[in-house]
Amino acid sequence: MLTGLSWLALEVKSLAAARSFYEGVLELPVRSAGAERTGANTDETHTANEVVFAAGDTDLVCRRPTGVPRGGLHTHFAFSIPAAEYDDWWTRLTEAFGYDLEEFRFGSAKSLYLYDPDGNCVELGQGDVAGPGIDGIFEVVLEVESLARAESFYAALGFETVDRGDDRRRVRMDGPMALELWEPQLGIADGRGGVHVDLGFEVDDLEDVVSAVDDRARSLERREKRVVVRDPDGHHLTFRSVTG
Template identity: 65%
Template sequence: MLTGLSWLALEVKDLDAAREFYVDLLELPVRADREMGAAASDSHPKPDAESNAERESELAVTAGDASLILRRPEGVPRGGLHTHYAFSIPAAEYDDWWTRLTDAGYELEEAQFGPATSLYLYDPDGNCVELGQQDVAGPGIDGIFEVVLEVESIERARSFYTALGFEAVDTGENRARVRLDGPVALELWEPHLGIANARGGVHVDLGFETETPLAELEAVADRVRQVDRKADDEVVVRDPDGHVVTFVSP
């Protein structure tokens, strides 16, 4: 059983620009106490504690209980390209965020989902970043609640993720997307443009916490594109669309 989102990795060209956006503007703290995604594997040595949070090619920041990894394209796996994903913010902070981001010169779009409102903007690398009202304590950004993956076949991708315990809760009218609930909401999109012209991410790197990494592999063994790493405490696979999915012990 997957118990939480551990990380989402994005590809960036310029770490300084990414730092200005995520650390200076969005006020996400640099994370210094964890390994950084599937790239920290046998072929990509894990950094020591002093250099763990930021290396020449990576920067990890904290969003609630998850990490956002910003990674230059200097190895495999790469981070996701043009990934649409959503940060959780306390409902009462929404107006403050709108003012802060418009004052900083960003053109925002807004969407309403029942009683909750979200704003949308783009980071320096073309990722569509959503800040959405959620039941979180804050202050500031307090988690990642949604990630959108681009897939070739909705049914094939849904079969993979429902085998891991995700549950389909909403299908788009044109059947080009499906929303899955789990430790994070996953939206699976066949290629199209969404709100704010967002696109689903390609070659996204996601890490999920679980007490049973090998059991998660067994659940999808007949659906994975390949297995990159298999150990008692960590399993790294490619889903049918090439997204990198890691099952890691907390």
């Protein structure tokens, strides 16, 4: 049903500070900043209150809180980097910028963790990507009130549960990216699930989305080539048709 992740939007206090971190430290190219522009992966209009970065084929949107959707707060999410670049990133972030990083291993793959200026827990994880540098967003964590309700909602959209936390208060689901649903808690590096997160997805059939979640969503609005949904926990989801 869902064919790709178009964007992840974060709420920031200072666009300048966000740009310094994501462009200056993490070397993400800027797609747009300071003027109205239609995004590369969507017909949404980005405004002067946003800076849009290219994380591979996915947009990372940093947005000042001037309207709805606001963008996510304290959101833990993960960027993909080529496995061979991991040590270079560790050296760069610790020696050139002075970050006190945390590291975790998932089987043979390693991830490092740091925080952006707005308290989002940013993971750089080894992946099978071309690079160079950050090449995609492979995981987003949402905070939810009821794990069973949230899991059912995203399963209806085609996400598949692949793991459960030992405390049974979180699940990991596979889809266009890995989606983790957490009841309120602290994770690795004290990361937290995001609240009122704004996600954009590509979809091959909008009617499938409507059928799947119309009776589950807080709200559902049809727009030209798009369906805009708020999930049961208030996360803002936009589904855009890729078939015209």
